[in-house]
Amino acid sequence: MKHVQLITDGACLGNPGPGGWACILRYNGHKRELVGSAPHTTNNRMELTAVIEGLKALREPCEVEVITDSEYVKNGITKWIHAWKRNGWRTSAKKPVQNQDLWEELDQQVARHKILWTWTKGHADHEDNNRADELAALAARQQV
Numbered sequence: 273m274k275h276v277q278l279i280t281d282g283a284c285l286g287n288p289g290p291g292g293w294a295c296i297l298r299y300n301g302h303k304r305e306l307v308g309s310a311p312h313t314t315n316n317r318m319e320l321t322a323v324i325e326g327l328k329a330l331r332e333p334c335e336v337e338v339i340t341d342s343e344y345v346k347n348g349i350t351k352w353i354h355a356w357k358r359n360g361w362r363t364s365a366k367k368p369v370q371n372q373d374l375w376e377e378l379d380q381q382v383a384r385h386k387i388l389w390t391w392t393k394g395h396a397d398h399e400d401n402n403r404a405d406e407l408a409a410l411a412a413r414q415q416v
Contacts, residue, residue: 273386274299274334278326281341281394281404282318283412291318292411294404295326304329305403309411318408319345320374327381335386341394341401349378350389 277298284291291313297304306325310318319342327336340346353375356362361369369375392398394405 274332276330276334276336277339277400278323278336279339279398279400279404280319280322280326280345281401281408282315282320282322283405283408284313284315284318285412288312288314290412290415291315292408292413292415293318293322293325294407294411295322295329296400296404297326297329298400305407307407307411309415311415314371316342316344317371317374318412320371320378322404322408324374324378324381327378327385330385333384333386335388337388337390339390339392339398339401341392341398341405343391345378346389346391348375349382353379 278295280295282291282293290311292309294307306329308325323338323340323345356369361372363369392401394401
């Protein structure tokens with residue numbers, strides 16, 4: 273099974289507002305950057321989209337280290353999603369889960385791979401995370 277690193281980030285000008293997402297795939301010395309945007313979105317939606325699109329780009333099941341600076345994404349997929357699914361996509365406060373459509377899509381993508389979730393501090397010393405942040409912010413700004 274291939275070992276891949278997926279470094280992701282999302283950005284939003286205003287929250288909600290124009291948003292951008294980016295991810296970097298690293299495999300066997302190769303690097304691929306993916307970028308996208310949405311005209312009216314939230315930071316959390318862009319963070320989720322970055323991971324989803326990165327995983328969708330993998331054509332076969334892989335061992336993936338997902339490196340994200342979003343605790344929302346990491347905690348959501350590794351902790352909270354189990355209760356949300358059990359509770360019919362309701363939070364512990366019985367409210368609908370925000371971004372359910374993206375959580376369901378991420379859950380489907382995650383099922384294809386063996387994933388290690390790694391959190392990194394944003395805007396710090398992780399070169400690929402800084403690059404993903406730069407690309408996501410640029411994608412958001414280019415719409416304005």
